[in-house]
Amino acid sequence: MANLYVTAVPPVDLNKNTEWFMYPGVWTTYILILFFSWLLVLSIFGCSPGMGWTIVNLAHFCVTYQFFHWKKGTPFAEDQGIYNGLTWWEQVDNGKQLTRNRKFLTVVPVVLYLIASHTTDYQHPMLFFNTLAVIVLVIAKFPNMHKVRIFGINADT
Amino acid sequence: MIAIPYLAALTTYFSYGLLFAFGQIRDFFRKILDWSGSNNLQGYAPICVAHEDFYVRRLYLRIQDCFGRPITSAPDAWFDVVERYSNDNNKTLKRTTNISRCLNLGSYNYLGFAAADEYCTPRVIESLRKYSPSTCSSRVDAGTTALHNELEKCVADFVGKPAAIVFGMGYVTNSAILPVLIGKGGLIISDSLNHNSIVNGARGSGATIRVFQHNTPSHLEEVLREQLAEGQPRTHRPWKKIMVIVEGIYSMEGDLCKLPEIIAICKKYKAYIYLDEAHSIGAVGKTGKGVCELLGVDTADVDIMMGTFTKSFGSCGGYIAGSKELIQYLKYTCPAHLYATSISPPAAEQIKSSIKVILGEDGSNRGPQKLAQIRENSNFFRSELQKMGFEVIGDDDSPVVPIMLYNPAKIPAFSRECLKQNVAVVMVAFPATPLLLARVRVCISASHTKEDLVKALKVFDQVGDLVGIKYFPAEPDKEQEEDKIVKLD
Numbered sequence: 001m002a003n004l005y006v007t008a009v010p011p012v013d014l015n016k017n018t019e020w021f022m023y024p025g026v027w028t029t030y031i032l033i034l035f036f037s038w039l040l041v042l043s044i045f046g047c048s049p050g051m052g053w054t055i056v057n058l059a060h061f062c063v064t065y066q067f068f069h070w071k072k073g074t075p076f077a078e079d080q081g082i083y084n085g086l087t088w089w090e091q092v093d094n095g096k097q098l099t100r101n102r103k104f105l106t107v108v109p110v111v112l113y114l115i116a117s118h119t120t121d122y123q124h125p126m127l128f129f130n131t132l133a134v135i136v137l138v139i140a141k142f143p144n145m146h147k148v149r150i151f152g153i154n155a156d157t
Numbered sequence: 158m159i160a161i162p163y164l165a166a167l168t169t170y171f172s173y174g175l176l177f178a179f180g181q182i183r184d185f186f187r188k189i190l191d192w193s194g195s196n197n198l199q200g201y202a203p204i205c206v207a208h209e210d211f212y213v214r215r216l217y218l219r220i221q222d223c224f225g226r227p228i229t230s231a232p233d234a235w236f237d238v239v240e241r242y243s244n245d246n247n248k249t250l251k252r253t254t255n256i257s258r259c260l261n262l263g264s265y266n267y268l269g270f271a272a273a274d275e276y277c278t279p280r281v282i283e284s285l286r287k288y289s290p291s292t293c294s295s296r297v298d299a300g301t302t303a304l305h306n307e308l309e310k311c312v313a314d315f316v317g318k319p320a321a322i323v324f325g326m327g328y329v330t331n332s333a334i335l336p337v338l339i340g341k342g343g344l345i346i347s348d349s350l351n352h353n354s355i356v357n358g359a360r361g362s363g364a365t366i367r368v369f370q371h372n373t374p375s376h377l378e379e380v381l382r383e384q385l386a387e388g389q390p391r392t393h394r395p396w397k398k399i400m401v402i403v404e405g406i407y408s409m410e411g412d413l414c415k416l417p418e419i420i421a422i423c424k425k426y427k428a429y430i431y432l433d434e435a436h437s438i439g440a441v442g443k444t445g446k447g448v449c450e451l452l453g454v455d456t457a458d459v460d461i462m463m464g465t466f467t468k469s470f471g472s473c474g475g476y477i478a479g480s481k482e483l484i485q486y487l488k489y490t491c492p493a494h495l496y497a498t499s500i501s502p503p504a505a506e507q508i509k510s511s512i513k514v515i516l517g518e519d520g521s522n523r524g525p526q527k528l529a530q531i532r533e534n535s536n537f538f539r540s541e542l543q544k545m546g547f548e549v550i551g552d553d554d555s556p557v558v559p560i561m562l563y564n565p566a567k568i569p570a571f572s573r574e575c576l577k578q579n580v581a582v583v584m585v586a587f588p589a590t591p592l593l594l595a596r597v598r599v600c601i602s603a604s605h606t607k608e609d610l611v612k613a614l615k616v617f618d619q620v621g622d623l624v625g626i627k628y629f630p631a632e633p634d635k636e637q638e639e640d641k642i643v644k645l646d
Contacts (some may be wrong), residue, residue, distance in 0.1 A: 004162065025161075029174075075211035077209050114481065
């Protein structure tokens with residue numbers, strides 16, 4: 001396993017905040033983090049697998065909404081604030097829509113939703129929260145929502 | 158093209174995720190704890206947006222002791238590093254009066270001119286007495302001495318161009334020249350790994366910027382064709398000027414530019430080419446004249462050649478070399494020439510003397526010796542490291558030797574362990590390099606002796622085993638193989 005090498009071609013992206021997403025291994029790491037967090041939740045709370053997936057789904061919703069669609073700008077000052085009005089989702093791939101990365105990131109919440117609702121046997125109240133999470137996340141990732149601020153929430157001052 | 162072990166890539170992403178998560182949690186609690194305290198802003202806006210300095214506060218400050226170490230001697234092959242300690246987990250560092258003598262593997266001292274030199278230093282002191290440390294004026298007012306004119310002629314002859322203009326600072330050379338050369342309606346196509354000074358100059362110029370994949374002439378051609386066909390944004394008029402910017406040796410990768418192919422493409426599509434030889438002038442090529450000499454490119458084919466004197470000449474400042482008309486135009490328009498203080502006379506004398514030494518005009522053959530020494534040193538060091546199993550990137554003959562680390566925790570580990578054994582190295586991490594690709598950047602100098610390099614290799618071997626960065630299989634020792642053969646008999 002240690003001898004498996006991947007070649008990394010430096011991508012043509014000047015934005016250091018999103019450039020790391022174009023290297024090999026990101027998708028696998030994302031999926032592995034979700035899987036291991038499910039195991040962690042099961043060990044800590046000792047709940048049923050379905051409840052575990054629901055907790056993972058809702059935590060995933062909070063974390064990805066905060067960092068992909070709420071936080072704007074970059075965590076360093078070298079780019080002199082040219083991305084200060086854009087969320088991470090709007091910065092990825094230089095604003096180009098419907099790239100492979102964006103399609104993958106849109107599919108992950110849907111797959112999580114399917115797993116969570118299946119393992120909880122579609123019971124309420126888990127189903128309600130799971131559905132809410134997936135609807136918000138998928139709509140936030142639509143190409144038509146690029147730079148849209150509903151009711152001026154999170155707009156620049 | 159860097160080959161990353163897959164497991165290293167996964168663990169690196171996970172480590173950065175963990176560091177990021179911890180930073181966010183600490184920020185969250187800090188915000189709650191500071192909620193009750195009064196803010197003494199008095200109606201002013203805060204200096205930086207809340208999370209703009211997140212990287213500096215939560216990631217960089219943790220390993221702050223590996224960067225910015227103060228030194229108290231000239232940056233020769235061995236130098237004195239001031240020891241520092243911290244009482245609050247690296248948030249603030251305090252200097253002590255202890256110094257440790259360390260092997261210098263970080264300074265851009267390619268030809269060994271960084272410390273006192275038997276030919277250059279007496280002349281520099283003489284010019285210090287004659288001209289004093291500063292001209293106290295810009296070039297156009299009263300800051301042009303005979304020294305400055307001689308220096309410009311000397312540099313133009315050395316580089317192989319009709320004329321040259323010299324500035325007091327290397328970074329400023331790029332960031333003040335590019336806005337003058339190209340403006341709105343022009344197109345700048347720059348390599349994706351170009352230095353920050355070029356990026357800043359390009360952004361300041363107002364031209365449209367496109368980036369092509371690092372050192373890939375085929376992608377450059379693709380981008381050029383696409384942009385030529387599309388024309389200026391929105392109006393689709395033809396571009397006023399197209400400039401392709403590349404570097405001779407890339408300082409973080411140590412690889413040489415594919416200059417002949419790129420020049421062929423630029424000629425085909427009639428684009429100007431701007432070559433930044435900051436790290437390659439004086440360090441590569443048979444007589445030290447840079448990548449053009451090394452790769453057999455005629456200097457008349459490169460429209461604008463830029464370089465700095467900080468690396469191989471042991472001085473400070475930068476130059477632009479080009480045709481007489483270009484330099485004349487720059488002297489009328491460039492703000493760094495019109496308003497900035499001219500280059501300090503002793504620094505100019507250092508450059509002139511070191512160029513004379515390199516060309517052998519001082520009467521000895523120290524220049525060719527130094528050039529041969531640095532080539533030998535770099536090739537020896539690189540091949541030994543590769544034999545030990547390290548992942549070393551960069552081309553042969555390049556004095557910049559980066560060793561890949563990847564995981565963020567290995568950055569301070571390698572740095573601190575090496576410092577304990579009196580070897581000082583420079584670590585490069587995000588955001589100077591891509592997130593995944595943190596590395597140790599070793600700069601080989603002509604003043605490193607074979608013993609110095611062997612000591613460095615021993616230390617790297619030990620520390621590399623401790624930190625776990627030998628990602629490639631090591632080549633077995635020849636002696637062990639011979640033993641095995643004997644035993645079978």
